[in-house]
Amino acid sequence: MEVRAPKGTVDMLPDVARVWEHLLRVAQELFARYGYEPIYTPIFEHTEVFTRGIGEATDIVSKEMYTFLDRADRSLTLRPEGTASVVRAALEHNLVPKGAAAKLYYAGAMFRYERPQKGRMRQFWQIGVEALGMAEPSIDAEVIALLVRFFEAAGIPSANTRLLVNSMGDEHCRPAYREELAAFISAHAADLCDECNRRADTNPLRAFDCKNPTCRTVMAEAPLLRDRLCEECGTHYGSVKHGLDELGIVYEEDPSLVRGLDYYTRTVFEIQAEGLGAQNAIGGGGRYDRLMEEYGGPSTPGLGFALGFERTMLAMQAAGVTVPELPRAEVYVARVDDSVATTVFSACQALRDAGIAAEMDHQARSLKSQFKQADRLSALLTVIVGPEEAAAGEVTVRDMRTREEARVALDDLIPRVDALLRRDHR
RNA sequence: GUGGGUGUAGCUCAGUUGGUUAGAGCGUCGGACUGUGGCUCCGAAGGUCGCGGGUUCGAGUCCCGUUACCCACCCCA
Numbered sequence: 292m293e294v295r296a297p298k299g300t301v302d303m304l305p306d307v308a309r310v311w312e313h314l315l316r317v318a319q320e321l322f323a324r325y326g327y328e329p330i331y332t333p334i335f336e337h338t339e340v341f342t343r344g345i346g347e348a349t350d351i352v353s354k355e356m357y358t359f360l361d362r363a364d365r366s367l368t369l370r371p372e373g374t375a376s377v378v379r380a381a382l383e384h385n386l387v388p389k390g391a392a393a394k395l396y397y398a399g400a401m402f403r404y405e406r407p408q409k410g411r412m413r414q415f416w417q418i419g420v421e422a423l424g425m426a427e428p429s430i431d432a433e434v435i436a437l438l439v440r441f442f443e444a445a446g447i448p449s450a451n452t453r454l455l456v457n458s459m460g461d462e463h464c465r466p467a468y469r470e471e472l473a474a475f476i477s478a479h480a481a482d483l484c485d486e487c488n489r490r491a492d493t494n495p496l497r498a499f500d501c502k503n504p505t506c507r508t509v510m511a512e513a514p515l516l517r518d519r520l521c522e523e524c525g526t527h528y529g530s531v532k533h534g535l536d537e538l539g540i541v542y543e544e545d546p547s548l549v550r551g552l553d554y555y556t557r558t559v560f561e562i563q564a565e566g567l568g569a570q571n572a573i574g575g576g577g578r579y580d581r582l583m584e585e586y587g588g589p590s591t592p593g594l595g596f597a598l599g600f601e602r603t604m605l606a607m608q609a610a611g612v613t614v615p616e617l618p619r620a621e622v623y624v625a626r627v628d629d630s631v632a633t634t635v636f637s638a639c640q641a642l643r644d645a646g647i648a649a650e651m652d653h654q655a656r657s658l659k660s661q662f663k664q665a666d667r668l669s670a671l672l673t674v675i676v677g678p679e680e681a682a683a684g685e686v687t688v689r690d691m692r693t694r695e696e697a698r699v700a701l702d703d704l705i706p707r708v709d710a711l712l713r714r715d716h717r
Numbered sequence: 718g719u720g721g722g723u724g725u726a727g728c729u730c731a732g733u734u735g736g737u738u739a740g741a742g743c744g745u746c747g748g749a750c751u752g753u754g755g756c757u758c759c760g761a762a763g764g765u766c767g768c769g770g771g772u773u774c775g776a777g778u779c780c781c782g783u784u785a786c787c788c789a790c791c792c793c794a
Binding site: 295298349350351354355371372401403405406407408409410411415416417418419486497500550551552561562568569570572573574575576596597598599600601602603623625627628656657658659660661662663664665666667670673675677678679687689691694696 | 718747748755788789793794
């Protein structure tokens with residue numbers, strides 16, 4: 292049998308899982324302060340949730356989805372991102388009645404069938420927020436500020452990141468611009484790559500993303516959506532930027548910033564980190580005012596962001612951020628010989644029941660080896676149980692730093708250990 | 718889907734122009750006076766050299782194929 296995790300997946304081993312849980316706690320604490328509540332949606336959805344939401348023509352939908360038929364021939368898809376599911380759930384459960392608002396956050400694994408490389412896995416982990424029912428530009432600035440603050444809280448210096456913002460327009464101004472851009476691409480068809488020419492039909496805005504030098508040169512002359520925004524979109528964008536200025540959030544306008552999901556309208560943004568190579572977008576998002584309508588629901592504005600765990604962790608490493616390992620045991624209970632095995636076992640359990648992190652040996656190790664183990668677990672105290680002590684109904688408590696030892700009555704063990712630990716923590 | 722790189726003990730890696738029983742560091746386990754840790758010293762366990770062919774008297778070392786991983790393109794978080 293193949294004892295290797297599938298291509299593009301990795302086991303989150305303790306050293307990494309600890310960082311994930313740390314980031315999760317950071318997010319939970321921070322997001323709660325901004326009024327967000329947790330939501331857990333299924334890891335798979337009806338395929339239409341993504342094809343309609345993200346868009347048939349996008350790369351994610353057209354070539355990266357894990358789609359399969361279940362035993363009743365329903366087409367299901369492992370979620371490639373979180374927003375579509377949250378909006379679907381909000382509609383299904385009417386979380387945003389007319390005039391109301393909802394702030395939700397999620398965390399979990401996402402799936403995209405891509406060629407793996409640094410910072411890009413087929414199963415990867417994201418944390419994200421969705422702010423539904425709010426159309427005012429102030430919420431745009433708030434959401435962007437929250438994303439910025441998250442990376443700061445994760446320990447990534449703002450000097451190592453840059454925030455890019457842009458506006459994608461809306462249904463009033465984007466269609467006309469889209470046609471204008473398609474016409475521009477057609478007019479320069481000979482100078483653009485095949486991919487860009489294909490984009491003229493499907494998604495002309497993506498041509499701005501092309502890294503081909505010739506395409507870039509041509510596209511530098513292309514009309515910008517920023518200059519074609521309708522009055523409402525222009526005003527909204529201006530207010531978002533003003534809000535960021537008010538908050539002292541530093542950003543760069545990037546008229547070529549185009550997100551690869553069709554549902555975005557108006558505000559889009561992305562945070563890039565230094566030192567990650569090609570996959571440097573550690574977080575991004577935008578507004579999606581038409582998405583719930585796309586699912587047949589009422590017109591409901593919304594926006595959100597998603598941040599990638601693996602990439603955030605790479606950015607943390609690049610910045611030298613470490614998440615401290617918590618002591619695995621406060622007290623180690625050592626066994627001198629097998630005659631005291633049951634005493635050791637029950638003492639260890641009693642300590643744990645008293646709320647103290649305690650550990651003991653289950654591998655018949657020598658006493659010396661048990662001490663090494665205690666040391667490795669960063670135990671502050673070691674309780675030594677031997678025939679001598681046992682005969683007197685006592686144990687020896689050794690302070691691992693001062694090497695002081697004291698005989699303690701077994702009945703008195705918990706309060707004594709408790710007192711010693713409290714003294715240490717003071 | 719397209720390129721490039723790499724696969725040797727649990728981990729990180731050496732392995733000289735192909736030559737006899739494949740090494741180191743870390744880790745693990747044991748020991749260094751009787752029931753005691755972090756340093757030091759000694760010892761032990763642990764490897765189908767990714768896999769399959771080929772060349773050769775002889776291949777971890779050369780050639781071909783294959784597979785896995787990594788990096789980049791693409792795309793995105």
